[in-house]
Amino acid sequence: MVKTTSATPLGSGNKKKTSFASVNSTTESFESQPVLPPVSCVSPGSGTATHPMGGSRCYQSSLRSYNKWSPTEQGATLVWRDLCVYATGQSGGGLSDRGPIKRIINNVSGAVTPGTLIALMGSSGAGKSTMMSALAYRTQPGTIVQGDILVNGQPIGPYMYRLSGFVHQDDLFVGSLTVSEHMYFMAKLKLDRGVSKASVERLIQELLERTGLAKCADTRIGEVGEGKMLSGGEKKRLAFATELLTKPTILFCDEPTTGLDSFSAQNLVSTLQLLAKRGTAIICTIHQPSSQLFSMFDQVMLLADGRVAYAGKPNDALGFFEQHGYSCPSNYNPAEFLIGVLATAPGYEKASQRSAHRLCDLFAVSEAAGQRDVLINLEMHMAETGDFKVTEESHLSRRPRWLHTLYWLTYRSFLTVVRDPTVQYLRLLQKIGIALMAGLCFSGAINLDQLGVQAIQGILFIFVSENTFSPMYSVLSVFPETFPLFMRETKSGLYHTSQYYVANMLAMLPGLIAEPLIFVIVAYWLAQLRPTFTAFLVTVIASTLVMNVSTACGCFFSAAFNSLPLAMAYLVPFDYILMITSGVFIQIGSMPVSISWMPYISWMLYANEAMSIAQWEGVTNITCSTEDPNLPCMRTGTEVLTHYSFNESHLARNIWAMVAIYFVFHVLGCFFLWRKTRH
Numbered sequence: 026m027v028k029t030t031s032a033t034p035l036g037s038g039n040k041k042k043t044s045f046a047s048v049n050s051t052t053e054s055f056e057s058q059p060v061l062p063p064v065s066c067v068s069p070g071s072g073t074a075t076h077p078m079g080g081s082r083c084y085q086s087s088l089r090s091y092n093k094w095s096p097t098e099q100g101a102t103l104v105w106r107d108l109c110v111y112a113t114g115q116s117g118g119g120l121s122d123r124g125p126i127k128r129i130i131n132n133v134s135g136a137v138t139p140g141t142l143i144a145l146m147g148s149s150g151a152g153k154s155t156m157m158s159a160l161a162y163r164t165q166p167g168t169i170v171q172g173d174i175l176v177n178g179q180p181i182g183p184y185m186y187r188l189s190g191f192v193h194q195d196d197l198f199v200g201s202l203t204v205s206e207h208m209y210f211m212a213k214l215k216l217d218r219g220v221s222k223a224s225v226e227r228l229i230q231e232l233l234e235r236t237g238l239a240k241c242a243d244t245r246i247g248e249v250g251e252g253k254m255l256s257g258g259e260k261k262r263l264a265f266a267t268e269l270l271t272k273p274t275i276l277f278c279d280e281p282t283t284g285l286d287s288f289s290a291q292n293l294v295s296t297l298q299l300l301a302k303r304g305t306a307i308i309c310t311i312h313q314p315s316s317q318l319f320s321m322f323d324q325v326m327l328l329a330d331g332r333v334a335y336a337g338k339p340n341d342a343l344g345f346f347e348q349h350g351y352s353c354p355s356n357y358n359p360a361e362f363l364i365g366v367l368a369t370a371p372g373y374e375k376a377s378q379r380s381a382h383r384l385c386d387l388f389a390v391s392e393a394a395g396q397r398d399v400l401i402n403l404e405m406h407m408a409e410t411g412d413f414k415v416t417e418e419s420h421l422s423r424r425p426r427w428l429h430t431l432y433w434l435t436y437r438s439f440l441t442v443v444r445d446p447t448v449q450y451l452r453l454l455q456k457i458g459i460a461l462m463a464g465l466c467f468s469g470a471i472n473l474d475q476l477g478v479q480a481i482q483g484i485l486f487i488f489v490s491e492n493t494f495s496p497m498y499s500v501l502s503v504f505p506e507t508f509p510l511f512m513r514e515t516k517s518g519l520y521h522t523s524q525y526y527v528a529n530m531l532a533m534l535p536g537l538i539a540e541p542l543i544f545v546i547v548a549y550w551l552a553q554l555r556p557t558f559t560a561f562l563v564t565v566i567a568s569t570l571v572m573n574v575s576t577a578c579g580c581f582f583s584a585a586f587n588s589l590p591l592a593m594a595y596l597v598p599f600d601y602i603l604m605i606t607s608g609v610f611i612q613i614g615s616m617p618v619s620i621s622w623m624p625y626i627s628w629m630l631y632a633n634e635a636m637s638i639a640q641w642e643g644v645t646n647i648t649c650s651t652e653d654p655n656l657p658c659m660r661t662g663t664e665v666l667t668h669y670s671f672n673e674s675h676l677a678r679n680i681w682a683m684v685a686i687y688f689v690f691h692v693l694g695c696f697f698l699w700r701k702t703r704h
């Protein structure tokens with residue numbers, strides 16, 4: 026199976042030391058309130074697990090049928106053989122990323138059976154997170170995966186988003202939502218579309234209670250640095266609660282104990298143990314666990330430089346290392362010892378790597394590796410001979426409808442927009458302030474004489490430029506800022522790029538209509554522009570279109586480049602072209618032939634021409650100065666329009682041209698965003 030995606034680093038993780046238990050009341054600790062559905066079965070391979078939604082599941086691995094593919098009923102056996110993962114260094118599919126190819130995972134094989142809690146360990150950079158994301162079908166962009174990864178004999182694919190949960194090392198949320206809003210949003214996107222509202226609410230309530238988050242249900246998640254927000258431990262629990270919404274058959278946890286004190290870490294692993302006992306296969310990367318924590322895992326897999334140095338029972342690991350000359354001193358933390366042996370010692374890089382590679386070679390020919398290979402070969406054999414389809418798991422494919430997902434995404438984006446007063450209210454106040462200033466400056470100057478012509482064209486340019494530059498630059502950060510969360514959610518199959526893009530646009534739309542409307546209403550009447558309804562309406566429509574097209578342009582640049590500075594670097598020269606071709610600084614007809622195409626992409630020109638037509642069409646009584654007959658004199662509106670290379674018949678053309686540019690920018694923006702999710 027080969028898979029290629031494009032790479033973007035995830036957002037910064039919250040590694041602050043927090044306590045799982047300290048944020049709970051004593052009766053609500055993770056241990057006493059395990060994040061589990063109430064169940065009756067306790068041993069893998071038999072029994073029934075009841076989902077809080079009311080459904081029931083039975084993991085009967087001993088009775089697993091290879092005529093039917095149904096991991097949710099039978100439990101999931103995940104095997105991988107000869108797995109190699111490469112990073113191409115192509116991060117984000119933007120217009121400026123290239124890098125060398127690097128092998129991170131090197132021919133790794135392994136297996137996890139239902140009801141097993143396995144720890145993935147190794148020194149920093151050994152490849153734990155990379156391997157886990159490959160197994161979970163959630164690789165970062167720019168990653169190439171080679172080798173076989175099967176769940177009950179079926180090559181992994183998008184079904185993993187429904188079958189498995191992934192608790193990330195760093196918790197990414199939309200900070201403006203409350204805990205219950207977040208859970209409701211996630212339930213709407215993750216759960217089967219047939220689940221009723223009451224069931225969803227019951228499920229959320231139950232999960233919040235079990236994770237000790239019920240008391241924070243109405244607390245905003247918050248962003249780092251904000252005053253009132255969830256603690257790191259609460260965010261971690263919220264991440265767990267979110268993943269447990271779908272009752273995953275396989276659960277991946279990337280360093281879930283990082284940032285927790287030892288007591289909370291133990292509580293968390295106890296919870297994972299209980300979850301595993303009910304049949305879930307759990308793979309968990311973990312850093313330097315205490316001796317007690319280490320022995321709580323059923324299996325451990327030690328990675329060194331992308332290879333397996335040991336896989337098997339934790340208690341047998343020390344025996345394997347001792348057999349090959351590495352004895353753990355008494356009273357020494359075994360996990361720390363094992364990782365220490367495999368780690369690269371500063372100053373002795375070559376020697377450390379040699380000894381780690383030697384251990385990997387020795388493990389590859391060990392009895393433990395042989396036993397593991399028996400299971401892998403059996404699964405591979407079944408995969409080749411079995412005749413089953415993923416679609417047989419009908420409830421895995423009942424995704425929410427396209428419009429349903431769009432609705433919830435728009436709702437979330439809209440909440441984010443309206444709950445960010447610094448952006449919304451300040452922008453409106455700023456618009457009113459500028460409109461007042463502009464209107465007052467021009468009031469009294471708008472007359473039907475030669476100076477009035479200049480004044481009218483001046484304020485029209487202010488209408489156009491004010492609705493162009495600030496909205497264009499203000500949306501530049503929209504996609505880079507939210508990109509890590511967007512990538513994580515699309516990689517989890519929650520929604521498509523198009524839904525995310527359209528939802529963001531729809532959430533912005535009310536502001537993009539209100540702002541130019543307020544601006545024109547204030548400035549138009551203060552400056553005493555042409556007092557006809559048609560002229561006013563055309564000015565409002567053109568200003569609104571200008572603002573929306575500019576925002577679309579900003580969104581396109583925001584989606585096409587991976588960072589704000591890069592997007593700015595390309596946008597500034599583009600703005601100059603726009604401004605020069607707006608019809609104010611140079612007569613379009615006098616531009617050199619080689620660049621005469623430029624005005625066609627300038628919505629500033631289209632808007633300027635449309636507003637000018639609205640002001641001058643049918644005007645016949647412009648007065649001229651009698652004092653100096655040598656001064657230019659335009660007596661009619663047609664003469665004014667001709668002077669600026671405008672044409673009275675272009676009004677509709679200009680409006681439609683702006684509409685067309687609006688859609689072209691958005692389609693391109695959506696395409697570039699989608700491209701980033703590919704590779």
Ligand SMILES: Nc1ncnc2c1ncn2[C@@H]1O[C@H](COP(=O)(O)OP(=O)(O)OP(=O)(O)O)[C@@H](O)[C@H]1O
Nearest residue numbers: 032112114127129148149150151152153154155156
């Ligand atoms: N997209 C990428 N491009 C280049 N190198 C990468 C990329 N992703 C990961 N790596 C490198 O691959 C190696 C393994 O990374 P990974 O995050 O899987 O390690 P890890 O074992 O999880 O480490 P840690 O415990 O510190 O989180 C590291 O050296 C890392 O720098």
